[in-house]
Amino acid sequence: MGDASDAGLPVKRRVGPDGIHLFDRRTGLNVLFDEVDVPETQWTRAPRQVSIALTNACDLACPFCYAPKAAAMLDADRLCAWADELNAEGCLGIGFGGGEPTLYRRLPQVCRHVAEHTSLAVTMTTHAHRFTPRLIDALAGAVNFVRVSVDGVGPIYEELRGRPFVELVQRLTWIGRAFRFGLNCVVNLRTLPDLDAVSDLAATTGAEELLLLPERPARGRPGSSPNVVAALHQWITDYRGPVALTLGAGDSGSLPIAQPLPSETGLRTYAHIDASGTLRRSSYHSTGEPVDERGVLAALERLQQKDVA
Numbered sequence: 119m120g121d122a123s124d125a126g127l128p129v130k131r132r133v134g135p136d137g138i139h140l141f142d143r144r145t146g147l148n149v150l151f152d153e154v155d156v157p158e159t160q161w162t163r164a165p166r167q168v169s170i171a172l173t174n175a176c177d178l179a180c181p182f183c184y185a186p187k188a189a190a191m192l193d194a195d196r197l198c199a200w201a202d203e204l205n206a207e208g209c210l211g212i213g214f215g216g217g218e219p220t221l222y223r224r225l226p227q228v229c230r231h232v233a234e235h236t237s238l239a240v241t242m243t244t245h246a247h248r249f250t251p252r253l254i255d256a257l258a259g260a261v262n263f264v265r266v267s268v269d270g271v272g273p274i275y276e277e278l279r280g281r282p283f284v285e286l287v288q289r290l291t292w293i294g295r296a297f298r299f300g301l302n303c304v305v306n307l308r309t310l311p312d313l314d315a316v317s318d319l320a321a322t323t324g325a326e327e328l329l330l331l332p333e334r335p336a337r338g339r340p341g342s343s344p345n346v347v348a349a350l351h352q353w354i355t356d357y358r359g360p361v362a363l364t365l366g367a368g369d370s371g372s373l374p375i376a377q378p379l380p381s382e383t384g385l386r387t388y389a390h391i392d393a394s395g396t397l398r399r400s401s402y403h404s405t406g407e408p409v410d411e412r413g414v415l416a417a418l419e420r421l422q423q424k425d426v427a
């Protein structure tokens with residue numbers, strides 16, 4: 119279990135049904151002592167990872183966006199308090215998203231608080247177009263991993279994201295000099311033919327990871343068809359590139375994927391807090407529990423009980 123005394127240390131310890139798990143936020147190294155049988159009463163209470171939508175605001179208009187469009191933004195002091203609580207309860211990392219997290223004015227201050235007062239890894243999902251040398255300086259050392267949304271190259275990228283591809287490549291070069299980073303790719307009929315080019319882009323820019331995200335149904339769009347998902351799985355099977363591939367939970371189908379912590383499931387693994395402060399099982403779930411003055415863990419327990427009832 120994590121505790122307040124480990125604040126600021128890079129290596130985090132977490133215990134659960136799979137054993138004792140050590141995590142180093144600087145390198146992303148995970149070590150699991152699975153021969154240790156830990157009684158359930160000692161299991162870590164917090165989810166392993168929590169994503170937080172800082173704001174619903176975004177300056178792009180991607181056709182497949184499922185982020186809520188109602189104006190909402192989290193208070194920075196609440197965010198810091200939640201990070202402290204999650205850290206003390208054994209969470210390993212928080213991922214800031216949105217909307218677009220770089221539109222959140224106090225992003226550098228919140229990231230620095232987490233870096234200096236907790237052992238949580240900070241990740242961020244961004245379209246990257248607001249990464250300037252100044253913002254990079256403000257975030258350097260306070261963000262452990264940056265996930266950049268890239269669903270195609272050249273004209274397909276520009277059609278979907280509405281920004282010059284050459285500017286994206288410039289931002290990736292800057293980001294790669296300051297942070298470990300990966301690419302997130304929404305896969306649908308339009309982007310599927312660009313997967314080779316996106317994986318080449320990941321390799322040439324120094325990305326460590328390519329996260330493949332079959333498009334989810336949202337706002338009248340049906341999401342990726344079974345044929346697209348089957349073609350994606352075939353592409354993954356044939357892939358021989360140097361960049362590690364990852365898939366979102368529930369997207370692996372019959373693919374043989376590594377499951378290092380098979381017994382840690384559901385809310386033990388992951389939870390999402392939206393920009394209005396509601397804790398949900400994921401950003402795709404429409405219902406949840408508000409995080410009030412009792413904190414994140416109290417909301418988590420209410421959500422668990424609600425699901426049991």
Ligand code: SF4
Nearest residue numbers: 176178179180183217
């Ligand atoms: S960049 Fe992300 S949040 Fe913004 S419109 Fe596109 S998908 Fe939505």
